[in-house]
Amino acid sequence: MRLSLSELDDFSLKILLRQGFSFEHARGITDTVVAGERDECHSHGLYRLLGIVETLKAGKVSPDAKPDIVEQANSIVTVDACGGFSQLAFKSGLPILVEKARNNGIAALAINNCVHFSALWFEIEQLTDQGLIALAFTPSQAGVAPEGGYKPVFGTNPIAFGWPRAGKDPFVFDFATSVIARGDIELHRRAGKQIPLGWGVDINGQPSTDPSAVLEGAMRTFGGHKGSALAAMVELIAGPLIGDMTSVESLEWDEGTKSLPRHGELLIALDPKCFLGDAAERHLARAESLFDNIQMQGARLPSQRRYQARKRSIATGVELSDSLYSDLRNLLI
């Protein structure tokens, strides 16, 4: 089933409104899942609508919560999502974060009590679009063991970063601090395939290639003790620091409903113009030399595949599988 991006947008909006989301939430969620599908990040695309509706049915997300904004300090804005999906809270906090970063050079946005499934790059790009440098962190639900241990403490705890480039797609990365996404292990299980050694351990802490055993046990962090340290940092700064849940607490809150995870998120924005003043142009040109040095030797910048997919999708639309299209159609009935 081939659909243009605007057809995809209509389709998603209709489903969410039919399922009882307020227009503001339906709009925010749709922007995110259409962007995911457009960039061929299928696991963050329209497929997510299935989980979104399940989460609503499980009573684990509000369909119409209105975010509550508090300007916590000169350089901090906090948005309480009040149990809704994160998109509307992010949208409400974004202009204040941008203003604070431009006024003060660096600022932070904390989102609390949100249900979060968005890829962080989607948020990061809204800051690089404004000429700002951005960082984002969020815990999820415990499924990843610390290095040297075997019991889940961390979520997949992604870290994302963006750097604006004049006239070019921004330099953006967004990766899980787990060695692999949970979804990849689930795909192996469904396909009856073994997973590579090193992705996780069974419930007794033994390294395993059995996807079911690892899903019951724990995934590992990427990069050994360094990745594990970063995962702990994400827990701390996007959990207790902002008064929100750790991944262990978020899993408990889920009560086995397998809903999309509820927790907080921390974003940091920096304004290069505050750091560089009149010298901005000269110094940002040196960043371009860095990118050239990477690409001229055949190495890739992150997100390039995503930007290529975006161009294709804008030109010729996207393909939804018949089974996904049919599952989504059923949500309109």
Added chain:
Amino acid sequence: MRLSLSELDDFSLKILLRQGFSFEHARGITDTVVAGERDECHSHGLYRLLGIVETLKAGKVSPDAKPDIVEQANSIVTVDACGGFSQLAFKSGLPILVEKARNNGIAALAINNCVHFSALWFEIEQLTDQGLIALAFTPSQAGVAPEGGYKPVFGTNPIAFGWPRAGKDPFVFDFATSVIARGDIELHRRAGKQIPLGWGVDINGQPSTDPSAVLEGAMRTFGGHKGSALAAMVELIAGPLIGDMTSVESLEWDEGTKSLPRHGELLIALDPKCFLGDAAERHLARAESLFDNIQMQGARLPSQRRYQARKRSIATGVELSDSLYSDLRNLLI
């Protein structure tokens, strides 16, 4: 040769003053190298004095530069080290960074034009001591290839983080984004030992276990493309963003003198009290549960070995090898 920490302090101060450093610089450098020796981070201990003196003789560091402070924006302070070692610049900027973080919730300190050899944890702990959360980033000299490439673009580009804990040593990590420190490869070369496959590539981009070949070629980043993305982020935010050199530029600036690297550094401080207000105590207790969950399963928190060494060194002093002691004594003549 066993010395108490105060004997070590006297010894380092005398050497630096004898070599022509101003008292302020000698004091700052001594604090750093004594702390390194005390925590048994020998590569950041008194051994560094040899490289410090070589760097001075090569004309690549100022012995008496006075740092120049500019309050760039409400939440940014910039300190120009004017070609001196970083310690004095950090010390000058620290109280302003702390004040800005306390007033605004988040703030940044950029240090420019410094020669930098300090372990970042030493700076991070001075922020956690004040109850602040801290991040630090610095490039170095190009010796690390981006994932998928084989030519040096990045330095070892460390990332450090600290989280204060009431009545306990802080949660601190400080690691290179290269798979291993350059010094470890040099130690293998001197000992005539092979290095493990995966540490680096030769000049043609072939994986190699020959330390000399990798030192001429390039080291790899830790954690594949994720570590490589982080290394690029460090280049950007502690290089062009603050108007300072990338690792490639820093290596050119060195002109083959093998001096300690000159470049910039970015520190970010966050004040939990601004984020949490009256709820601070309750939320920081949840961070303690996270640490308990990690340690109860036998996994370690970072920096614990360092804190244990610190206790030992405070009680019974430290041991300098005869050859290091004799090399250092020669700097007093």
